[in-house]
Each structure stands twice: as structure tokens, then as C-alpha cells.
Amino acid sequence: MSDEVQIDQEVYDRLIGEGKSERIARAKAKAAAVRQAKVAEGASLGPKSPEDAAKALEAAKEKAGGGGGVATKTAAPAEAQAGGGRLTPEERSARVAASLGNGGNGGSMGVPTSSDHTHRLLALVPPAGIQQVQSKQMDKVYTWPHLLLVEFVALLAAGSLLLIAAFFLDAPLGSLANPNEVPAINKAPWYFMGLQELLAYFHPMVAGVTLPGVFVLLLMAAPYVDKNPSAKPENRKVANLAFTFFLTFWGLLVIIGSFLRGAGYAWVWPWVQGLGFTL
Amino acid sequence: MPKLPTYDDVKGNVQDNVIWKSIFRPGSIYRKGYRDTSRDRALASMNNVLYHLHPVKVKRHGLKLTYTYCLGGLSFFMFILLTVTGIFLMFFYTPAAGAGTEVAYLNMREISASVTFGQLVRNLHRWGAHAMVFTVFLHMARVFYHGAYKPPREFNWVVGVILLVLTLLLSFTGYLLPWDQLALWAVTVGTNMMGFTPVFGDQVQFVLLGGMEIGPDTLLRWYVLHVLFIPFVTVIFLAVHFWRIRKDGGISGPL
Numbered sequence: 125m126s127d128e129v130q131i132d133q134e135v136y137d138r139l140i141g142e143g144k145s146e147r148i149a150r151a152k153a154k155a156a157a158v159r160q161a162k163v164a165e166g167a168s169l170g171p172k173s174p175e176d177a178a179k180a181l182e183a184a185k186e187k188a189g190g191g192g193g194v195a196t197k198t199a200a201p202a203e204a205q206a207g208g209g210r211l212t213p214e215e216r217s218a219r220v221a222a223s224l225g226n227g228g229n230g231g232s233m234g235v236p237t238s239s240d241h242t243h244r245l246l247a248l249v250p251p252a253g254i255q256q257v258q259s260k261q262m263d264k265v266y267t268w269p270h271l272l273l274v275e276f277v278a279l280l281a282a283g284s285l286l287l288i289a290a291f292f293l294d295a296p297l298g299s300l301a302n303p304n305e306v307p308a309i310n311k312a313p314w315y316f317m318g319l320q321e322l323l324a325y326f327h328p329m330v331a332g333v334t335l336p337g338v339f340v341l342l343l344m345a346a347p348y349v350d351k352n353p354s355a356k357p358e359n360r361k362v363a364n365l366a367f368t369f370f371l372t373f374w375g376l377l378v379i380i381g382s383f384l385r386g387a388g389y390a391w392v393w394p395w396v397q398g399l400g401f402t403l
Numbered sequence: 404m405p406k407l408p409t410y411d412d413v414k415g416n417v418q419d420n421v422i423w424k425s426i427f428r429p430g431s432i433y434r435k436g437y438r439d440t441s442r443d444r445a446l447a448s449m450n451n452v453l454y455h456l457h458p459v460k461v462k463r464h465g466l467k468l469t470y471t472y473c474l475g476g477l478s479f480f481m482f483i484l485l486t487v488t489g490i491f492l493m494f495f496y497t498p499a500a501g502a503g504t505e506v507a508y509l510n511m512r513e514i515s516a517s518v519t520f521g522q523l524v525r526n527l528h529r530w531g532a533h534a535m536v537f538t539v540f541l542h543m544a545r546v547f548y549h550g551a552y553k554p555p556r557e558f559n560w561v562v563g564v565i566l567l568v569l570t571l572l573l574s575f576t577g578y579l580l581p582w583d584q585l586a587l588w589a590v591t592v593g594t595n596m597m598g599f600t601p602v603f604g605d606q607v608q609f610v611l612l613g614g615m616e617i618g619p620d621t622l623l624r625w626y627v628l629h630v631l632f633i634p635f636v637t638v639i640f641l642a643v644h645f646w647r648i649r650k651d652g653g654i655s656g657p658l
Binding site: 262264266270274278291295296305310315323327340347352360367 | 526575582658
């Protein structure tokens with residue numbers, strides 16, 4: 125979008141001068157500019173001051189009236205500050221009772237009977253219910269527009285390539301299926317040619333069922349077998365070598381099966397007998 | 404003469420009404436008042452059903468094309484494209500074969516010859532299927548070489564392997580549907596192998612073929628597997644796969 129928010133150059137320079145990182149300085153300078161723009165528009169900013177908030181709460185209680193609003197005034201904020209910003213469990217329950225407005229008498233969860241409040245959203249989360257997530261601060265960017273733009277271009281590129289291919293190359297369609305007429309060249313789709321090639325060397329039970337089954341199970345087991353915690357290529361030479369060997373082996377089988385096998389599944393050279401391969 | 408409204412007037416009026424605002428949630432770039440701020444960028448992801456697959460923020464290194472080559476995304480795109488083209492082809496295809504009623508094969512000829520865009524859509528479906536097998540395969544290789552299956556992503560790798568197998572099955576079941584010589588005999592090779600499954604070989608083959616050998620029942624069976632059953636299972640595994648990416652902390656790396 126074109127209306128990029130300007131940054132407050134003064135704040136930016138000051139923060140850079142204080143040795144803040146470029147990213148933080150830019151963010152704060154941006155925020156400062158937005159704040160100024162809002163003040164210029166006459167809008168009120170951010171949360172109210174504690175005094176205002178307390179007053180508003182009192183006013184709301186007055187208005188609600190008669191709902192058992194005992195409004196237990198706790199000295200919690202002051203104490204909390206002294207105690208390093210943490211409330212003791214007693215203080216917390218006192219606070220909750222105060223904001224529920226029933227002074228810990230139980231009852232109707234503090235919802236006054238004669239109130240113009242229609243609902244009250246409240247969530248009490250016990251400390252044990254909070255999932256502690258410990259992760260490093262990472263260099264992140266917004267999905268929109270950065271990632272979605274890349275994805276959209278990739279999608280367009282792949283889509284156009286496919287459309288061009290579909291325009292110029294027609295999908296094959298042979299003659300009507302005839303179970304009594306075995307074609308000279310009889311091959312599975314290319315991704316199964318590795319299996320068909322194995323069939324030339326092993327008993328079908330080994331080549332067609334056991335080996336592919338073992339391969340799939342090995343693939344699934346890979347993360348449980350490979351206990352090496354490092355993801356760096358230089359630390360996982362064995363894993364990479366094994367996988368590359370596996371891929372090469374499989375690729376070779378597919379290439380041999382697809383291009384170097386002809387009538388009766390005999391070995392042929394494609395430049396002599398032609399390409400016995402259909403996609 | 405009344406003054407003609409400018410483009411901006413029209414745009415403002417179109418965007419500033421109850422219906423438009425009910426469709427495009429806050430943060431949508433199509434909504435009036437979208438500004439390129441952190442808040443609206445976050446809302447654009449959060450308030451959109453499709454973009455919601457992604458987190459609001461992603462690791463910067465994951466944007467590098469040479470990290471993922473978009474292979475997972477392209478596999479999914481191929482899946483969507485195959486679904487769309489497949490539905491189109493379903494309008495013109497009947498899975499019926501057998502002496503005297505070679506409807507399936509005749510339908511294939513008609514799709515190529517007389518259905519508008521029929522040949523093009525069939526080509527897209529065919530090449531898209533090959534492309535999807537290929538991108539899924541490359542995606543797997545990419546993930547392996549980045550060690551991206553390591554904790555906590557072990558199970559998502561397993562789901563990925565299942566999806567690879569499902570992709571192969573989708574492609575293979577579709578291979579029979581044209582009911583030409585190529586299809587019949589390619590599938591014969593595959594199902595003969597299945598017949599050699601230890602212990603249950605004959606039963607496996609019987610269930611797969613819907614009989615003792617490939618015939619009209621096999622075509623119907625594979626058609627249902629191809630257009631309904633395997634896509635259904637695939638979508639479930641795709642959902643788990645995408646969900647686990649988020650739950651496992653997003654894309655892996657940097658190396």
C-alpha cells in the first residue's frame with residue numbers, strides 16, 4: 125500500500141544514538157509518528173491512567189448498584205509494586221472478588237440483577253493452566269505481504285508452466301483396452317518403474333511387496349533412527365550420504381526401467397530401438 | 404451536467420457499505436481504510452480463512468526461495484488444480500466398460516474431440532498428476548536434506564510419507580480410468596505385484612480388482628477410489644500436516 129507510515133526522524137536518531145538496533149529504533153520512531161498523528165487528530169491515546177481507570181470502575185459500580193457491589197478496596201497495587209510486581213494469592217483472590225463485585229460471598233458471579241449490563245467476559249486462568257513457551261526471539265516478517273507474495277508468484281509460475289505444457293503436449297490415449305492382446309512394451313507408470321525394474325532381478329514377493337514396504341517403513345522411521353540433533357549438513361554426513369545413495373539408486377532404477385527397457389522387458393538402447401516410454 | 408464520480412468515489416462507495424464490510428473482515432486489503440501498518444498486516448492473516456493456514460509472522464529465512472523452493476506449497480497447489488480439473492472431467496466421464504458398453508473409453512475420445520476445452524483440461528490433469536508426484540517427491544528430499552524432520556517434527560514427517568504414498572495411489576488409480584491399452588496393462592503390472600503379498604496375496608488382489616482379473620468392476624472400483632475415497636483420506640492427512648507445521652513451531656531452520 126502506498127500510505128506508508130512516516131517515521132519520527134528525531135526519535136529515530138535519538139534511539140540510534142543510544143545504541144538501539146536499527147529495527148527497534150525504526151519501530152519506535154514509527155509508533156511515535158502514529159502517536160503524534162493521533163494527537164493532531166485529537167484522538168485519545170492508549171489505556172487510561174490508573175487513577176482514571178479506578179474512577180471509571182467506581183462509576184460503573186455506582187451505576188450497576190444493588191448488585192452486592194461491595195467493592196472491596198484493596199491496597200493491592202501499592203503492595204504489589206513493593207513486592208516486585210507480583211501479587212500474593214490472597215491479594216489476587218481479593219482483587220478477583222472485588223472485580224466480581226460480590227466480596228467473596230459466592231452467589232451470582234457478581235452480575236447485578238438490575239443491571240443494564242448484558243454480559244460480562246471474564247477469564248480466570250490458574251498459573252498451572254498457562255503454557256510456558258520458551259523460544260528465542262527470531263527475525264520474523266509479516267506473512268502478508270512477504271510470504272503470500274512469494275507463494276502467489278510461485279503459484280502463477282507453476283500454473284503457467286503447466287498450462288503451456290498442457291497446450292502443446294497432448295495426454296496419450298491408446299487403443300481400447302483389450303485383455304487378450306498383451307502389448308509388446310508393457311510398463312507401469314514411471315514412479316513405479318523402480319519396482320518393475322526390481323522385478324527383473326527378484327521374486328515378485330521381494331520386488332513388489334517386501335522391498336517397497338521396507339522402504340516406506342524406513343522412510344517413516346528416519347526421524348526416530350536419526351538421533352543426531354544437528355541439522356547442519358556438515359554434522360550429518362552419514363544421513364545425507366545414505367539418503368543420497370537411496371535416491372540415486374531409486375532414480376537409476378526408474379531411468380533404466382523407463383528408458384532402457386523395450387519389448388518383452390529386454391534391455392534396449394533408446395537410440396537404436398526407440399523410446400519405449402509413455403508418460 | 405452533473406459531475407461524474409471519480410474512481411476513488413466509486414471505490415469508496417463500493418467498499419463503505421454493510422454488505423462489503425460483512426464479507427471482508429478488518430485487515431482485508433479490500434476493505435476501506437486498510438493501511439500498511441503492523442496491525443493491518445497481522446489482521447490480514449488472522450481474518451482470512453485461507454491465509455489463516457499461515458501464522459501472522461514467519462521466520463525471515465523461510466522466505467528465501469532457495470530454502471523451500473515452495474515445494475510443499477506447489478504440491479498443495481497441484482492437488483487443488485487436480486481437484487478442479489478432475490471435477491470438470493467427471494462431468495463427461497462414466498466409469499463403465501465391458502463388451503458392447505465401452506462407455507469409459509468412448510467418453511475419453513469425446514473429451515478429446517468434442518468437449519469444449521476437454522483436451523486442454525485432460526492434459527492439465529495428466530501433466531498435473533505427474534507434476535504433483537514429482538513435487539511431493541522433491542519436497543520430501545528438501546525436508547530430508549534440511550534435517551527438518553528432527554524433533555519436534557518427527558510425526559509430521561511420518562504424515563508426509565503417508566501423503567507421498569497417498570499421492571502415488573491417487574495417480575495410480577487415475578491411470579486406469581482412460582481404459583486404453585496403456586492403462587490396462589500398466590495397472591496389470593502393478594496389481595500382479597500386489598498379488599504376491601505374503602499370506603493375503605490372493606485376497607488383496609481380489610479386493611483391489613473387484614474380481615479375479617481386471618474388468619468393468621475394477622474400473623468402477625478404481626474410479627470411486629480415485630475421485631472420492633483417496634482424496635477424502637488425503638485431505639484429512641493434509642489438514643493434520645498443515646496443522647502440525649504450525650504446532651511444531653513453523654518452518655524448520657535456519658540451518
